[in-house]
Amino acid sequence: MTAMLIITGAILAALILSGKAKTMTANQWLALAVALIGANFLRGGNWLIGGAMIGGAAFLNGWRILIPAKDETPQKRKPRNFELDRARSLLGVDVKADRSAINDAWRERLAEHHPDRGGDEELARQINRARDILLDDLDSQKP
Structure with a gap:
């Protein structure tokens, strides 16, 4: 349990320090939580549930947390x-x-x-x- 807390803290610290935590959507936070719970199941030896949860996290858009999105320039709006x-x-x-x-x-x-x-x-x-x-x-x- 202590190892998972350390890993979770390291991931959250990396996201906050890199600035990605500010731009994460609710789906990305959910995917991160599901992936961390799945990793805990994997650590406990329950490979089937852990693998399914990590796969589900990737499906929930979790891969965009670590891989930057393509260059999408926001449209400039005309000032009022x-x-x-x-x-x-x-x-x-x-x-x-x-x-x-x-x-x-x-x-x-x-x-x-x-x-x-x-x-x-x-x-x-x-x-x-x-x-x-x-x-x-x-x-x-x-x-």
């Missing part, structure tokens, strides 16, 4: 009007601002609020995100 308005007000640019005006306003605001100069880290993040939103909106408007 209030996001654009908030980004413009944060940078202090108007609706007709071009790329250079947005970048100039971004540099100026970030110089004021950069964390290395005593500014707020969250506000700096918001300033960077506002620039990204406005530039993405400009790129999407081009024919």
Whole structure:
């Protein structure tokens, strides 16, 4: 029993430290639990039930825990009007601002609020995100 607790702890620690635990679905957690219980049956000598449980865990999508999914780029959604308005007000640019005006306003605001100069880290993040939103909106408007 102690060996299984150590193995379970090692697997959970590896998933947490690698960052995969944050993105796991409920089916993947279920598959992990079934596989660990199946391994415990195998350790106890019950090969038939243990093998069936591990096979069932693989069927429940458990293989995707260890094998990374294919490169699926998430679709960028178009920002809503209030996001654009908030980004413009944060940078202090108007609706007709071009790329250079947005970048100039971004540099100026970030110089004021950069964390290395005593500014707020969250506000700096918001300033960077506002620039990204406005530039993405400009790129999407081009024919």
